[in-house]
Amino acid sequence: MKSLTHMAANILKTANVQTKIKLSKEYSDMWFDDRKNYNRISIGNAACPDIPSKPNKPELLPPRSMPKRKIGTESGKIALIHSVAHIEFNAIDLHWDIIARFGHMKFPISFYDDWVSAARDETKHFELLSRLLIDRESYYGALPAHDSMWDAAKITNNDILGRLAVVPMVLEARGLDVTPNMIKLFERSGEKKAVEYLNIIYSEEVSHVSYGSKWFNFLCGRNNLDPKLTFHKLVRKYFHTTLKPPFNEEKRADSGLPPDFYWPLTENEP
Ligand SMILES: [Fe+2]
Ligand SMILES: [Fe+2]
Numbered sequence: 001m002k003s004l005t006h007m008a009a010n011i012l013k014t015a016n017v018q019t020k021i022k023l024s025k026e027y028s029d030m031w032f033d034d035r036k037n038y039n040r041i042s043i044g045n046a047a048c049p050d051i052p053s054k055p056n057k058p059e060l061l062p063p064r065s066m067p068k069r070k071i072g073t074e075s076g077k078i079a080l081i082h083s084v085a086h087i088e089f090n091a092i093d094l095h096w097d098i099i100a101r102f103g104h105m106k107f108p109i110s111f112y113d114d115w116v117s118a119a120r121d122e123t124k125h126f127e128l129l130s131r132l133l134i135d136r137e138s139y140y141g142a143l144p145a146h147d148s149m150w151d152a153a154k155i156t157n158n159d160i161l162g163r164l165a166v167v168p169m170v171l172e173a174r175g176l177d178v179t180p181n182m183i184k185l186f187e188r189s190g191e192k193k194a195v196e197y198l199n200i201i202y203s204e205e206v207s208h209v210s211y212g213s214k215w216f217n218f219l220c221g222r223n224n225l226d227p228k229l230t231f232h233k234l235v236r237k238y239f240h241t242t243l244k245p246p247f248n249e250e251k252r253a254d255s256g257l258p259p260d261f262y263w264p265l266t267e268n269e270p
Pocket of ligand 1: 088091121122125201205
């Protein structure tokens with residue numbers, strides 16, 4: 001039987017979109033079935049690739065070379081859904097990457113449950129958005145996409161506290177800030193399916209941010225570090241730009257992110 005880190009590394013080494021989705025669902029089901037019934041899957045210590053294998057499509061462009069599209073138009077909506085699908089596709093890898101890269105650090109078992117569960121959610125989110133693209137006669141890979149999410153991830157390859165600070169607690173928390181407006185856009189044009197799917201994504205993303213805060217605080221406690229000061233230090237070190245309000249203070253609070261974690265990062269270091 002494969003270890004959990006072996007399964008995670010396998011997913012990261014898979015470039016094909018459909019195969020990655022299939023493996024992600026299969027392995028997360030196996031993990032939770034095993035946790036409920038047997039507890040036979042070990043964590044292991046598989047080698048983690050530096051970055052995940054990428055599919056041929058979408059073409060990856062620097063963010064500033066991405067074509068501009070008008071938000072309310074049909075092509076603008078397709079581009080918006082495509083860009084969120086791309087974020088979700090990367091998020092599948094990012095959550096398995098936490099397990100493959102840092103899983104050997106001996107965490108309580110719920111650490112692994114949380115990240116497998118987040119990876120399973122992202123797989124579902126990607127499939128929901130893919131369905132919306134197909135309904136609009138498009139598909140994931142039809143448009144270019146940008147790769148800046150992995151830039152933020154790569155520089156924290158050797159620093160789990162940095163990774164938790166930047167990925168779930170900054171990037172995914174940003175998702176909580178911007179999703180309500182996206183939902184409103186589709187509400188205005190009466191697109192019930194898009195609204196329903198985006199609401200599912202919105203509600204499940206709260207838990208991913210909360211897993212980030214929970215394990216960040218846990219690790220600070222384990223290493224005798226002040227969580228707030230450590231968060232400020234790491235975000236300034238790895239994130240390189242200030243955080244942009246307005247913030248979704250309510251959902252951020254739901255996910256265990258207090259205002260004094262993120263507000264001071266809206267300004268450059270004094
Ligand atoms: Fe997601
Ligand atoms: Fe997420």
